Amino acid sequence: DGGITQSPKYLFRKEGQNVTLSCEQNLNHDAMYWYRQDPGQGLRLIYYSQIVNDFQKGDIAEGYSVSREKKESFPLTVTSAQKNPTAFYLCASSPGQSNQPQHFGDGTRLSIL
Amino acid sequence: DQQVKQNSPSLSVQEGRISILNCDYTNSMFDYFLWYKKYPAEGPTFLISISSIKDKNEDGRFTVFLNKSAKHLSLHIVPSQPGDSAVYFCAASGLDAGNNRKLIWGLGTSLGVNP
Numbered sequence: 001d002g003g004i005t006q007s008p009k010y011l012f013r014k015e016g017q018n019v020t021l022s023c024e025q026n027l028n029h030d031a032m033y034w035y036r037q038d039p040g041q042g043l044r045l046i047y048y049s050q051i052v053n054d055f056q057k058g059d060i061a062e063g064y065s066v067s068r069e070k071k072e073s074f075p076l077t078v079t080s081a082q083k084n085p086t087a088f089y090l091c092a093s094s095p096g097q098s099n100q101p102q103h104f105g106d107g108t109r110l111s112i113l
Numbered sequence: 114d115q116q117v118k119q120n121s122p123s124l125s126v127q128e129g130r131i132s133i134l135n136c137d138y139t140n141s142m143f144d145y146f147l148w149y150k151k152y153p154a155e156g157p158t159f160l161i162s163i164s165s166i167k168d169k170n171e172d173g174r175f176t177v178f179l180n181k182s183a184k185h186l187s188l189h190i191v192p193s194q195p196g197d198s199a200v201y202f203c204a205a206s207g208l209d210a211g212n213n214r215k216l217i218w219g220l221g222t223s224l225g226v227n228p
Contacts, residue, residue, distance in 0.1 A: 045215075045216075
């Protein structure tokens with residue numbers, strides 16, 4: 001079945017450490033996105049990529065980094081510079097710069113120890 | 114500044130009755146609107162959408178109405194079922210100043226359908 005896989009589902013990090021969240025899609029979508037959701041909040045865009053080897057900052061990119069070396073993969077690194085990293089992280093993909101709906105993974109919950 | 118507002122954080126409805134979820138937006142550049150449904154610990158799932166050139170779109174039990182002059186849209190679920198209990202997000206799509214398509218999300222409305 002086509003879809004988006006995020007791993008792991010739960011992730012714990014010590015303060016000062018970088019951690020990388022995985023996102024893989026087999027939908028052959030060009031565009032991929034990373035969002036962050038906090039309790040009682042909507043989804044806020046961290047980074048997005050419309051094509052391989054290209055990505056743009058979203059609304060809250062500080063403290064995060066991404067790469068897009070393959071069409072299927074869009075990993076997100078939460079760096080030690082991110083002051084409040086505890087959140088639910090969602091990855092999505094869509095066919096491209098269109099009104100086609102975004103498809104989401106089931107998310108990764110990151111917690112700081 | 115919230116460009117997409119869902120003013121009701123929660124809504125409770127009896128099974129079999131109509132659920133009406135509301136969404137207001139402030140930016141006239143939005144030309145496409147989507148509703149997503151989200152269960153706890155899962156990603157949002159696309160439900161239904163509407164283009165700004167239409168005022169209604171229907172898909173089974175779900176209908177979305179758009180009032181452009183009021184910058185308001187609503188999602189109607191008839192009849193409501195217990196499985197509809199979830200958080201519903203309204204999202205608006207439009208081109209920004211750099212001609213990039215952006216999707217702006219509301220904060221969500223938690224719908225509870227009571228048996």
